[in-house]
Amino acid sequence: MLADALTPKEMPSSGAGTSYAVGHDIVETKKPLAPFSEAAIATAPFVLPRIPFKVNQYWTFQGQFESPTFPVLAFQLVNMDVYGEFVRLLEKVSPNQAGKLPHDIDAAVKTKGVHKLVRDIREIFVSDPSISDRMLEELKRSSSLSADGKRHGLIQSLVKLYGGSKRRYVNYYGPPRTITTIPYYRALQFGESKDSGKPADLKGKAVFVGLSEKLLAERKDSFYTVFSQANGIFISGVEIAATAFSNMLEDTPVKPIDSRYYILMILIWGILIGVLCRMSSIVVGASVMIGLSVIYLVAAEYQFKTNGTWYPIFIPLFLQSPLGFVGAVLWNYVETNKERQHIRKALAYYVPDEVVDQLAKNIVDIKNSGQMVYGACLFADVAGYTTLSEKMSPQQLSDLMHKYFEATFEPVKKHGGLVVNLKGDSFLAIWKAARAEDGLRRQACLAALDVAKAVHRFNGSYENLNLPTRVGVHSGQIFLGNIGAGDHYEYGPTGDTVNTASRMDGLNKYLGTEVLASEEIVQQVDSVLTREVGKFRLKGKAQPIVVHELLGRMEESDEKQKQACAIFAEALGVFRRQAWDEAKEKFHQAIENSGSDGPARFYIRMCEQYKKTPPEISWEGAIPLEEK
Known part of the structure; x- marks a missing residue:
């Protein structure tokens, strides 16, 4: 059997040969010279598709007329001894189609020729694609063929070949010359020689004869494949044909x-x-x-x-x-x-942004974190909250307090404060710095005044509701960090400063005031009008503390307010000299001047009390309070 030659053409030839499109090339097949072509049992081309440059597929049948390629004809010729069993198997599944084929192989070759016979078989499978599956099923059930594993495998390979796709992937066995390659001189050698040893044993073998180049300069029929080597040695066309033949023989195509x-x-x-x-x-x-x-x-x-x-x-x-x-x-x-x-975002409602950053970056031990800072504390709570809670449902009370805290938190935020604690009707806000700062104290005092204003506006928006609010402000050293134990911690300040601010808030109910502040926080705060309302020894504290009432911003104050402050200061001085009757008269003047003065009324009561029961001889003007 001989291979047809392939000649590249720019356009399909109109000559005697057949043209095929391969990638972007057009090739023309040419039969061998007449004496060789007539002597060969069959001839066929072996056109390889380059996709785009690497060869990994080959055709079993080509063109419109399903012409068999060289490896297919070779495979059929080698397996002519199972042709009769193949036709009988076809006859079992499709008698009509089997009738188109001669049963005797010699007659088939003589009358049709191998090329025409293979094309006829292919046409049967193409016309009825189900024949392939039915033949394979029948082959499995055939006990006679199953007993002979080799013949069974060959028939199965033939069925798959004729019924399968016309393009198959090449299952390469390795790099160039993996398939045994014998030089011509060894194949023609009849006896043993010193140089080449024993002659090649070709008995029972399928032999493919062709050019197998070793040098790049000799390359005429070689192709780039997955096994091509960096030194330029590619796999030859004849070795690819032998590989395709072997794939069919072993039924191991990719x-x-x-x-x-x-x-x-x-x-x-x-x-x-x-x-x-x-x-x-x-x-x-x-x-x-x-x-x-x-x-x-x-x-x-x-x-x-x-x-x-x-x-x-x-x-x-x-x-x-x-x-x-x-x-x-x-x-x-x-x-x-x-x-x-x-x-x-959620944590920002509970702790400062800097603490959130520390937690997010895992740079803080939540149990042991904290720092000593200078801080101003503002404590505020609602008077009469218990009575109010008895008159409203929990949901109504919750909605009301939500709006209340929205109104009172806004001034704190506006002046740079941070609400760190919220319980029921009260809240605690802080301003912190590394050391004492006038600006910090001023912002806390202004926030306290604005909280009182916000409460007045809030109460004015309701006809039957009133939430009078008391505010206490104090400054000093505080410890700011996480407080708690076990699985529950809260972020907030601790220390005497916080406790004093709370006591200052409670002092409002005795004096009838709204906003009280310690002398510590009002010193050097010139933008706020204040008046001293006395020296008090608050419950639980050993040292007395001077307390001031915050009356308003200095730029918003008039002469009448300043005059009232002067009258009250004069009355307080008389009170400290223990001139009870004169002090009462002065405090009455303060009430007449302002119309309503809670601290003046408080001191009138204290004058009457001390007149009956004078304080100790060592008394320095500090009024003790036994209740919060």
Whole structure:
């Protein structure tokens, strides 16, 4: 059997040969010289498609007329001894189609020729594609053929060849010359020689004769393949033909999985990698991706070696796996960042932003964190809250207090304060700095005045509701940090400064005032009009504290207010000299001047009390309070 020559052409030839399009080239087949062509049992071309430059496929049948290629004719010729069994098997599944073929192989070759016979068989399978599957099923049930494994395998290969696709992938066995390659001189050698040894044993072998180049300069019939070497040695066309023949003989062609299963596998693999990496940490996700990729690669290699099944490698392992991992990591990052922002936003309602930052960066021990700072504390609570809570449902009370705190928190925030504690009807706000600052004290005092104004506006928006609010302000050293134990902690200040601010708030109910502040916080605050309302020894405190009432911003005060402050200061001086009657008269003048003066009324009562029961001789003007 001889191969037709292939000559490249720019346009299809109109000569006696047949033209084929191969990639972007057009080639023309030419029969061997007449004496050789007539002597050969058959001739056929072996055109290889370059896609785009690498050869990994070959044609079994070509063109509109399903012309067999060289390896197909060779395979049929080598297996003529099973032709009769092949036709009988076809007759069992399709008697009409089998009737188109001669039963005697010698008659078939003489009357039709090998080329025409192979084309006729191919046409039968093309006209009825189900014949292939039915013949394979019948072959499995045939006990006589199953007993002879070799003949059974050859018939099965023939059925798959005629019923399969006209293009097959080449299952290369290795680099160039993996298939035994014998030089011409050894093939023609009849006896043993010193140089070449024993002659080649060709008995029972299928021999393909052709050019097998070793040097780049000799390259005439060689092709670039997956096994091509860097030194320029490619696989020859004759070795590719022998490889294709061997693939048919052993029934081991490379079989890509069906396109439906291919798409399904790609989808499942992508989803699997994406979900597992999405649900895992970066380290675990990377380990899972690598582990699954190794398992997949081993399984794909095993299937390729054993059945020639070609599973996708590049897309799942080199595209989907890294993209799925990176995508999952980015997704996790985005989701984690969203969660972190939500948590930061939620924590910002409870703790300062700087503490949120420390917690987010894990640079603070929540149990032991804290710092000593200079701070101003503002404590405020609602008078008569208990009575109010008895008259309203819990939901109504909650809605009311929500609006109340919205109104009172706004001035604190406006003046740079931070609400750190909220319980029932009261709240605590702080201003902090590394050391004592006039600006800090001024902001706290202004916030206290604005809280009182906000309460007045809030109460004015309701006809039957009134939430009178008392405010106390004090400054000093505080410890600011997390307080608690076990599994519950709260962020806030601790220390005598906080306690004094709370006591200052409670002092309002005795004096009938709204906003009281310690002398510590009002000193050097010139922008606020204040008046001293006395020296008090608050419950639980050993040292007396000088208390001032915050009356308003200095620029908003008039002469009448300032005159009232002077009258009260004069009365307070008389009180401290223990001139009780004169002091009462002065405090009455203060009431007449202002119309309503809670501290003056308080001192009138104290004058009457001390007149009956004078204080100790060592008394320095400090009034003790036994209740909060």
